[in-house]
Amino acid sequence: MTTEASAGSDGAEALYRETVDGVGTVHVRRLDPARDADVVHSWVSEERARFWGMRETSVEEVREIYEHLDSLSTHHAFLVVVGDDPVMLFQTYEPEADRVSECYEVEPGDIGVHLMIGPAKGRPRPGFTAAMLRVLVGHVLADPQVRRIVAEPDVRNAVAIDRLRRTGFELGPEIVLPEVDLPEVFLPEKRARLAIMRREAAEALR
Numbered sequence: 001m002t003t004e005a006s007a008g009s010d011g012a013e014a015l016y017r018e019t020v021d022g023v024g025t026v027h028v029r030r031l032d033p034a035r036d037a038d039v040v041h042s043w044v045s046e047e048r049a050r051f052w053g054m055r056e057t058s059v060e061e062v063r064e065i066y067e068h069l070d071s072l073s074t075h076h077a078f079l080v081v082v083g084d085d086p087v088m089l090f091q092t093y094e095p096e097a098d099r100v101s102e103c104y105e106v107e108p109g110d111i112g113v114h115l116m117i118g119p120a121k122g123r124p125r126p127g128f129t130a131a132m133l134r135v136l137v138g139h140v141l142a143d144p145q146v147r148r149i150v151a152e153p154d155v156r157n158a159v160a161i162d163r164l165r166r167t168g169f170e171l172g173p174e175i176v177l178p179e180v181d182l183p184e185v186f187l188p189e190k191r192a193r194l195a196i197m198r199r200e201a202a203e204a205l206r
Helices: 033-044 047-052 059-070 128-141 158-167 199-205
Strands: 016-020 024-030 075-082 085-093 110-117 148-151 170-177 190-198
Touching (some): 024 128, 033 059, 059 075, 110 128, 128 158, 158 170, 158 190
Antiparallel strands (some): 016 024, 024 075, 075 085, 085 110
């Protein structure tokens, strides 16, 4: 495992790299709104991605959304890539700069995450999703200031909630994220389940 920045197999800078048994070399790179809008649009427009809340967006709207995200210092988007193939989209954010801060007590060292696994290609790979989540956790914990990873999946998304639990997140209460209506972004009210992984628990699993 390594955290040095280097070029990935697709030519983009790899911010984090890890070798995963049965998968190969996996790297994390920043999402490029112009380059990656097509692939992200193909993912978020699927029925299975309904909880991501972008099913009706166009490719151009996806690009604009991630250009806005890229302009922020508190929110970042990444792709997890195996070989040349993106396999997971995830976003990190500082909870105190996000609406989730109205729903729980933010502690120093908290980092929030949103994640979505890309569509499966080829034959099923048992344990693949769990492995990609461990890569995400490894990337986030590469920052020594991070003490807790915070997630808030839609309360209806039982699959995601169970996946986080099995990865080592502690499930908390249901929360209601308030609507956000700004010129740059609109987010409807969201009923979610709070989930938190402490650094000590994450390091024990790795």
